Amino acid sequence: MDVSPVLLLLDSANVSVSVWPPGSNIYLDESVLLRCTVESDSSFVWSYQWLRHRLHPAQTPNPRHLVSGDSYSITAVTREDAGSYQCQAELREVNISSLVILSRQVVLRVSDRPPPLLTLTPSSRQIFRGECFSVQCPSSLSQMNSSGWTLRRFPPRSGLFFTDQCSPLGGTVSTERPDTCAFTAVRENGGLYWCEGEEGRSNAVSISVSYGFIILRSPSSPVLLGDSVDLFCQYWTGNNGTTSFYKNGAEITTSTSSSGYREIKMRIEKMTQEDEGLYKCVSGDGRMESPESWLSVRPDQGSWMWITASCGLLLLLLVPLSVWLVHRYRYQAFCTRSCWPVSTEEPGDVGLPATKQDVTEVQWDLSWMEMSNLLDKQLYPGT
Known part of the structure; x- marks a missing residue:
C-alpha cells in the first residue's frame, strides 16, 4: 500500500519564524525582518501568509510594513508594531490535497530605551x-x-x-x-x-x-522636529530634465535645485510630524523611479531633557518659597494684639499739648475715647 505524500509531510514538515536582528526586543525607528522557514524533506513549493496578533490576516497595516513571500519586513519600528506574528505555510500540488501548517507565534516588544x-x-x-x-x-x-x-x-x-x-x-x-x-x-x-x-x-x-539608474538619498536615522532636511535624487548617469519628489504617492510641490551633475536636491524646512512618510523621486519623463525610503521624524530628546530639568529646578525653588509665604500669611492673619507691646498708662495720664490746639489738629493716633473726652473739655469748659 502506497503512503500518501501528504502523510509524509505531516510527519516531517516544520514551520518556524526567525527574527532579525535576533531577540524579542526591538527598538524604535530601526529595521526588522521576520523570516518564515519550512523544514521538510520534500521539494514542493510553499506559499506563505502572515498573521498578526490574534490570527487576523496581515494586510500591511501601513506603508512601513512589506510582505514578500516568506519575508515580513518593518522599515521603521513604532510602538504600534508590538505584538505577536505568525506564519502560515500552505502546499498546493496537483493530485494532493492542500496542506496548511502554522508556525508558533513570535512576540515582539518595542523598547522605549534608546x-x-x-x-x-x-x-x-x-x-x-x-x-x-x-x-x-x-x-x-x-x-x-x-x-x-x-x-x-x-x-x-x-x-x-x-x-x-x-x-x-x-x-x-x-x-x-x-x-x-x-x-x-x-x-x-x-x-x-x-x-x-x-x-x-x-x-x-x-x-x-x-x-537601477536612480536612487533617493535620505537620512538613515530619525530627523528631529524643527530641523531642515535635504533629500537628494541621484542618477547613475547625468539627469536629462526635471525631477519630481513624492511623499506617500503624492507629488511634492516644494522647489528643487541642482547640486551636481547627477544630483537634484529638495530641502524641507522645519520638519513636523506630518513630514514623516515614504519618499521617492521620479525622472521628468517618468521612465525612472527610485525605490521608496521611509523618513522618520522624532522630538529632540535633549530639549525635552532640558525642559524637564529646568522644571525640576524651578519646583525646587518654588516649594520653599511657597511654604515661607504660607507661614508668613498665617502668622499675620492669626496674630493678636498680645503679640505686640502695649502701653500700661491709663487714658487719664496722657498729657495734653502744652499749647492750645485747634480741634482739627488733634493727634489721630489717640484712641476714640481719648479724643471724645478732649473735645468735651474744649466745647464745655468746667465740665
Whole structure:
C-alpha cells in the first residue's frame, strides 16, 4: 500500500519564524525582518501568509510594513508594531490535497530605551552598485573605541548569517578608524546591519544596493522636529530634465535645485510630524523611479531633557518659597494684639499739648475715647 505524500509531510514538515536582528526586543525607528522557514524533506513549493496578533490576516497595516513571500519586513519600528506574528505555510500540488501548517507565534516588544546607534557613511539606506560605504559600531561604554563590538549582517537573498569583523562580511577595516568597516556596494552586501557587544546590541539598519539608474538619498536615522532636511535624487548617469519628489504617492510641490551633475536636491524646512512618510523621486519623463525610503521624524530628546530639568529646578525653588509665604500669611492673619507691646498708662495720664490746639489738629493716633473726652473739655469748659 502506497503512503500518501501528504502523510509524509505531516510527519516531517516544520514551520518556524526567525527574527532579525535576533531577540524579542526591538527598538524604535530601526529595521526588522521576520523570516518564515519550512523544514521538510520534500521539494514542493510553499506559499506563505502572515498573521498578526490574534490570527487576523496581515494586510500591511501601513506603508512601513512589506510582505514578500516568506519575508515580513518593518522599515521603521513604532510602538504600534508590538505584538505577536505568525506564519502560515500552505502546499498546493496537483493530485494532493492542500496542506496548511502554522508556525508558533513570535512576540515582539518595542523598547522605549534608546539603543546605541550604528553610523552609516554616507547616511543613506540606498546605495548604487560599486560605490563605497562604511559602517561604524557605537562607542563602547567601557572603552574609548568600538573594539568591544562585533558587526553582524543578515542578507535576505541568501538567508545566511554573517558575523565577526569586516573580512567575513566582504569589507575591510579602515586604517584610520579601526572601529569602522568599509565596503564596496555589491548585491551580496545588502541587508540588515547591526552591532553586538557586552552592552547588548545597536539599532539595525537596512541597506539596499541598487542596480537601477536612480536612487533617493535620505537620512538613515530619525530627523528631529524643527530641523531642515535635504533629500537628494541621484542618477547613475547625468539627469536629462526635471525631477519630481513624492511623499506617500503624492507629488511634492516644494522647489528643487541642482547640486551636481547627477544630483537634484529638495530641502524641507522645519520638519513636523506630518513630514514623516515614504519618499521617492521620479525622472521628468517618468521612465525612472527610485525605490521608496521611509523618513522618520522624532522630538529632540535633549530639549525635552532640558525642559524637564529646568522644571525640576524651578519646583525646587518654588516649594520653599511657597511654604515661607504660607507661614508668613498665617502668622499675620492669626496674630493678636498680645503679640505686640502695649502701653500700661491709663487714658487719664496722657498729657495734653502744652499749647492750645485747634480741634482739627488733634493727634489721630489717640484712641476714640481719648479724643471724645478732649473735645468735651474744649466745647464745655468746667465740665
